[in-house]
Amino acid sequence: MDLSRSIIKRNGDIAWRVIEEEALIVDTKGNMIYPLDEVGTRVWELLDGETPAGDIVVRIDEEFEGEKKDLRTDIFKFLEEIINKGLAGICG
Amino acid sequence: MDVVLAWRKKKNGLSHSAVPIWQGERFFARTPSFDLDMQMAKGTASLATGAEFGIADVLRLLTSVTLLRRQGFLLHASAVLRKGHAYVFFGPSESGKTTVARLSGEDKILTDETAAIALSGNAYYAYATPFAGEFEKVSENTGGPIRALMLLRKDDKFAHRALSRKEAVQELFRSVIMPPADIRTFNAVFAALDALAAGVPCYEFHFKAEPELWRYIDGSIA
Numbered sequence: 001m002d003l004s005r006s007i008i009k010r011n012g013d014i015a016w017r018v019i020e021e022e023a024l025i026v027d028t029k030g031n032m033i034y035p036l037d038e039v040g041t042r043v044w045e046l047l048d049g050e051t052p053a054g055d056i057v058v059r060i061d062e063e064f065e066g067e068k069k070d071l072r073t074d075i076f077k078f079l080e081e082i083i084n085k086g087l088a089g090i091c092g
Numbered sequence: 093m094d095v096v097l098a099w100r101k102k103k104n105g106l107s108h109s110a111v112p113i114w115q116g117e118r119f120f121a122r123t124p125s126f127d128l129d130m131q132m133a134k135g136t137a138s139l140a141t142g143a144e145f146g147i148a149d150v151l152r153l154l155t156s157v158t159l160l161r162r163q164g165f166l167l168h169a170s171a172v173l174r175k176g177h178a179y180v181f182f183g184p185s186e187s188g189k190t191t192v193a194r195l196s197g198e199d200k201i202l203t204d205e206t207a208a209i210a211l212s213g214n215a216y217y218a219y220a221t222p223f224a225g226e227f228e229k230v231s232e233n234t235g236g237p238i239r240a241l242m243l244l245r246k247d248d249k250f251a252h253r254a255l256s257r258k259e260a261v262q263e264l265f266r267s268v269i270m271p272p273a274d275i276r277t278f279n280a281v282f283a284a285l286d287a288l289a290a291g292v293p294c295y296e297f298h299f300k301a302e303p304e305l306w307r308y309i310d311g312s313i314a
Contacts, residue, residue, distance in 0.1 A: 017283070024265070
């Protein structure tokens with residue numbers, strides 16, 4: 001799925017907390033807890049309902065060092081996963 | 093806190109929205125099993141439920157909500173008071189909570205199934221609860237400052253690994269007995285777990301059910 005222009009927002013009934021720069025997020029309906037790594041945490045923070053997914057890729061590329069090659073694919077895959085789990089939704 | 097329970101038979105047709113609401117110091121929860129209205133400042137609670145809802149369920153619920161005021165919660169755990177400090181052993185069913193409690197010799201067993209965790213002053217304490225497992229007895233009403241939190245792993249050897257704060261919160265969360273929870277309640281529990289994990293060491297503890305368990309803890313962890 002090409003999410004470049006999609007605007008994705010964290011769902012309001014998700015509890016989350018950043019601990020030592022990495023987030024734990026809780027689906028309050030299913031009582032499931034998901035750990036994120038540092039990059040996933042930054043992506044999660046950017047799901048503010050205003051930033052297009054394509055811009056999130058650019059921001060992550062700017063803020064983190066490392067291989068650029070699969071970044072877009074990896075981030076979009078991550079976004080699809082959290083959308084499928086009901087943790088976030090496409091709002092625009 | 094004194095809690096007054098007003099029992100009444102639940103009417104048919106009540107909504108089962110299961111959405112708890114905090115309104116200042118008042119806590120409402122409507123679930124498929126009961127309707128609860130707690131007024132924390134007055135120290136009263138009104139509960140509407142059918143006959144199938146046991147007193148232990150009621151007490152567990154009231155305790156969970158009340159503990160939130162002390163940045164606390166109920167934890168699926170056994171807890172042992174040793175030399176004035178509490179050791180909390182947590183994990184899912186069959187992880188060995190009762191087994192560890194049975195190996196505690198002369199030390200006081202606070203609980204073999206459900207510990208109350210709450211902040212007292214600047215320290216987190218573990219307290220006994222009446223929610224016993226296989227021991228089937230009400231514990232003495234006592235507790236102690238927590239020396240260590242131990243995530244139980246049955247094994248054929250003794251070993252331990254310190255968990256990061258994030259790992260500790262994640263693992264503890266899985267063992268918390270959650271009250272009916274809205275986003276505020278989840279965040280309150282999250283904050284309490286984080287404060288606990290920041291102040292108390294948490295270990296993944298591999299153990300075998302043998303008497304030298306406490307010798308290992310005293311020598312390697314305590």
